[in-house]
Amino acid sequence: MIVDDEEGFRALTRRVSREAGLTLDAYKDKCLRRRLLVRMRACSVHTYAEYMGVLDRKPEEWEKLKDALTINVTRFYRNAETWDRLRQELLPGLLQARNGRLAAWSAGCSSGEEPYTLAMLCAESAAAAGHAGWTDRVRITATDIDRESLERARNAVYPQASFLEAPAWVTGKYCERAGESWRVREDIRRMVTIKRLDLTREAIPVAAYDLIFCRNVVIYFDRPMQERLFAQFAEALLPGGILVLGKVETLLGVAREKLTLVDARERIFRRAA
Ligand SMILES: C[S@@+](CC[C@H](N)C(=O)[O-])C[C@H]1O[C@@H](n2cnc3c(N)ncnc32)[C@H](O)[C@@H]1O
Incomplete structure (x- = not known):
């Protein structure tokens, strides 16, 4: 169960904005939370602070997070x-x-x-x-x-x-x-x-x-x-x-x-x- 921690959420999004170069303010809040949760679950962590720890320890997690936030699925002749x-x-x-x-x-x-x-x-x-x-x-x-x-x-x-x-x-x-x-x-x-x-x-x-x-x-x-x-x-x-x-x-x-x-x-x- 992921705790409801507004302060942790803000701290994490500030850091991601700064270090991943994404302007997260313009992203829909619900969308952002859902995507972050996907990565947190994948890393088996339950708090935003723990997830920041993962980002510190595993540089490759940054790429996975960026992919999750800017989902880039596409195809030739899509639709x-x-x-x-x-x-x-x-x-x-x-x-x-x-x-x-x-x-x-x-x-x-x-x-x-x-x-x-x-x-x-x-x-x-x-x-x-x-x-x-x-x-x-x-x-x-x-x-x-x-x-x-x-x-x-x-x-x-x-x-x-x-x-x-x-x-x-x-x-x-x-x-x-x-x-x-x-x-x-x-x-x-x-x-x-x-x-x-x-x-x-x-x-x-x-x-x-x-x-x-x-x-x-x-x-x-x-x-x-x-x-x-x-x-x-x-x-x-x-x-x-x-x-x-x-x-x-x-x-x-x-x-x-x-x-x-x-x-x-x-x-x-x-x-x-
Ligand atoms: C689902 S893909 C769409 C690709 C293609 N237009 C299509 O419909 O198949 C969404 C794309 O939007 C890009 N994107 C997300 N936020 C963006 C931003 N702030 N500025 C420019 N591109 C952005 C993502 O990197 C991703 O490649």
Whole structure:
């Protein structure tokens, strides 16, 4: 049984904020407590103070804690219906309107499966429009707070399990074998620029985007932080630009005045043209 110790909780979160470089203030309280408890149970300790002792003794526990706090589960073509909607209609329209000069941002990209899926869809749409060369014009910025995930994104080598939701052409056309795994092809990787960015405390990249993905990231943030981010995304979108959220996320705050709903099920919004 884990004791109800508010002071211990505060001391631990202060230390984690300081030493792990995470702004925990912006994380939902319940979410934070649940995640900490998962690690405490895994270490068989019952108090926050004991858990701090574990962090002192076992440096590797820091990595496990960071993973637990910034869960970075992702897959290629995650939520296939969302990608299908983009592929069939929205992406070809955007590419056509911008003559291939599409600027996109995957905010909270984890290990890169999302931005690479988008790059593959751009290649598909460009080829279908008879402009395969447009892929040289596509710019996808992929950001995340987690350095290890970003390292994996840069390596771009993934096990078969990362493709469970993806149609066969994703590996067949756009990856090459790397032993048991798959490496994303160079022409796809070239479209994606990977950077570290903490959405809770750094200014968002100064740019105008046609497409912003922020899926399964804001669920960890409290409402004021979500509203602030959504407002920034709405501002950063070009007229006619598209915002895609995760399937359980809801657009909140002033961003609702700037963005109109395109697809309620897939959480797709568009800035007025
Ligand atoms: C569940 S993954 C989502 C990956 C991908 N967008 C998807 O839906 O498949 C959540 C990602 O958000 C990142 N994240 C959490 N807090 C963040 C923050 N403050 N700034 C930037 N990224 C953050 C985590 O590191 C993690 O990679």
